[in-house]
Amino acid sequence: YGSIPHGGELINLVLEGEELNELKQRSISLPSLLLTKKQLCDIELLMNGGFSPLTTFMDEIIYNNVVETMTIDGDKDDGLLFPMPIVLDLTKEILDTVLSTDSKQLALRDEEGNLIAVITISSYYTPNKENEARKTMGSIDPYHPGVSTIFNTKEYYVSGKLEGAQLPVHYDYNGLRRTPLQVRELFRSNGWENVIAFQTRNPMHRAHRELTVRAAELNPGCHILIQPVVGMTKPGDIDYHTRVKCYKEIIDSYPEGLATLSLLPLAMRMGGPREAVWHAIIRKNFGCNHFIVGRDHAGPGEDKQGNLFYQPYEAQELALELANRLSIKILPFQMMVYVPAHDKYYPIDEVPEGLETANISGTKLRHLLRTGGEIPNWFTYEKVVKILRDSCPPRSKQGFTVFFTGFSGSGKSTIANALNEALLEDGSRSITLLDGDVVRTFLSSELGFSKEHRDLNIKRIGFVASEISKAGGIAVCAPIAPYAGARKFARDLITPNGGFIEIHVSTPIETCEKRDRKGLYAKVRSGQLKGFTGIDDPYEAPENPELNIDTTHTSVKDAIALILNHLRTEGYIN
Ligand code: PPS
Missing domain, CATH: 3.40.50.620 (HUPs)
Structure with missing residues (x-):
């Protein structure tokens, strides 16, 4: 019935009976990898035969053939077609751990820790990602989601015998998911x-x-x-x-x-x-x-x-x-x-x-x-x-995040507080204020001000704000957030769940220092405080914030009017 599987045989890598029991037993002592969403999708179709004739992730020869000729055997004109690399990417750290064992086996698990398969690593290689992107996606522009996926894979691709324990577990639509x-x-x-x-x-x-x-x-x-x-x-x-x-x-x-x-369950490229x-x-x-x-x-x-x-x-x-x-x-x-x-x-x-x-x-x-x-x-x-x-409720019923960024003393907290009051007065959504100092007391108390710690701080704020937005609330964040990468991380986390309004409080550092509300700039100048944003630590100004407010010439009242007007125009509030 229907078509003959690609390559002639429908692959099934899921073991049963004694073999499965033995695999499960063996896996207990193996190092583990928690598979990413993409890896889970790929392995499901490898294991159930959706990617027949593949029986495991591609080794270097097949990978190169696929990238260069769209075939498994490298015969461009007559070979067995397979146009997309199916690879298992690992960090050097995990690869080294596996290679240091006698068995060279790695247990592949889902995020809950369920055993999906075991791979015995018999070869590994470092891909030329740019070439892969150019040949398979026709582009090296990371704006292309498939290109970005390629560039974000770990540095090593591995191959070897793949033994399946169970297909990835799904809790939804089981009646509609068929191998x-x-x-x-x-x-x-x-x-x-x-x-x-x-x-x-x-x-x-x-x-x-x-x-x-x-x-x-x-x-x-x-x-x-x-x-x-x-x-x-x-x-x-x-x-x-x-x-x-x-x-x-x-x-x-x-x-x-x-x-x-x-x-x-395909991971599209x-x-x-x-x-x-x-x-x-x-x-x-x-x-x-x-x-x-x-x-x-x-x-x-x-x-x-x-x-x-x-x-x-x-x-x-x-x-x-x-x-x-x-x-x-x-x-x-x-x-x-x-x-x-x-x-x-x-x-x-x-x-x-x-x-x-x-x-x-x-x-x-x-x-x-x-x-x-x-x-x-x-x-x-x-x-x-x-x-x-x-x-897809109208924006006025969705949650959103207002994300202020700017120097210490730029006026972020003052405006954030005032906005909080104005929104409370006007609407019915719940509001959470994530001010820099408050966050550093309750969410990030162990963090300092290195780049790593600042980025981690913004990640945490972004995560909390995205959960608030998802639940239909309003998150008002007011950290310094000096790094563009961390701000983008927060934006990307939040936008699928609600609006993200980045406001650059662009008051110049000279004005902030002159105000010196907390006396911190004086401490910096006297050498008691080092690595202070804007003085001897970087601040990457946002390139395309939704709003830009310089409090040198804008009063708090005017700033709030500007923000409310923006929120109204964009449909977030009535
Ligand atoms: S960051 O970079 O976004 O993680 O910073 P943030 O969490 O907003 O914390 C900034 C507040 O910490 C005080 N502070 C410093 N700021 C900048 N650099 C250094 N080295 C530093 N040390 C302490 C400062 O009071 C900031 O508060 P705000 O409200 O911005 O004035």
Whole structure:
């Protein structure tokens, strides 16, 4: 039934019975690695055969072949295709620890400590990450999420025999998570010999439904497998819990028995063309023999300058070019657009002449959801809109963080305190004030003022603020936060959970010193205090703060008016 697995055999690395007991016993005395989210996703598909014919993480030869020729054996024109490196990255420290043991074995565990697999390290190498990024992602711009992932891997890649103990444990949607073998079994028991796979990382709307149904009409007798990614997608995407709720609704809109939903624990790299080929191989392993590649498949969008990382049909072209070597039928699709005059969807290149078209982009949709604007019925289903609206309340109902940064004595604390009062007077959300001194008393009492300690301090503030924002509250932070990296860390931690408003209190150091409210500058000048921010310790001024306030000429009252005005304009308060 369905397709032959890539390379001929469906891999299964999960041991059973005595072998499993022995592995578990053996693992007790081995050094352990807690797998990252990406590593967990990769190992799940290695172990269950989603990445067949791979039986472990790639060694140097296979890695180089894959990077340079998109094949496992290095034969560019005729070899067995595999376009994406699947690697296990380790720090030197862990690698050294493992290499110093007789067995050279490492227990791979999830964050709860559950044993997932044991790897016997038989080779290791240091990758040329720039080359990997350039060849596989077509870019070395760290703004590209896949490039950034490559640059953030640890310095060593390792390979060796992989023995599976259990697939990564999931507590959600267990009824919808199926291994390749289980999906194949589902096809067999239902008599679905030909199946079209549809990949997605976004909520599905009418256009997607029309596209998949059309694919089935053009390929009569095919069943449709909707297989959304619930591993890792592009940062900023709608979370998979919300998406799965939407998929469950949309699956009911298909003609009876035409489509099935199954979730894929894949860590996407957003690698466009190569990723499309990789997705096709994975679907082949899941038993599908048709794969839809739409417009801008697995594309990360634009770079900072607004240039596309990949051309809209680049992924399709590569997948089609390699289709006969993949032995899976690639179904290329143009973008589907709505034609109001016919109340129907058409691929954009098949719209009858002279007729107007309509479409709502992802960005526009997010805007409509945020502002409570009307989302028309031709675009999506009412139930989907409700799920999306519930998951994305208007900003005035979300939490947010106001993050002040500036020199000691710049006026941060005064403004933060005043803002606290003003927000309390005006709204109903709970507010937490994380002032520099308060934090250093309760959260960071053991820390000093080295770069490491200051960064750790900001990390802690960022974490607390993100939890407050997630719970719908307001966090007002007022540390010096002299380093841009730590501030970015806080921003990145908070933005998925709520707004982040960075305010540079840019009062010049001379003014701060002249005020010297706490007498600290005098201490610095008399040599009693060293490493003081702005005097003999660095301050990296924010490049693009949401607001900039210099208290030399701005009163506290005016500063608060400025901030409240910004919060109102951005929709955080009414
Ligand atoms: S940081 O860099 O963000 O971790 O600093 P922060 O936690 O905001 O703490 C700054 C307060 O500590 C006092 N202090 C110093 N500041 C800067 N440099 C040195 N070496 C230092 N030693 C003590 C100072 O009172 C800061 O408080 P604010 O409220 O900023 O005046």
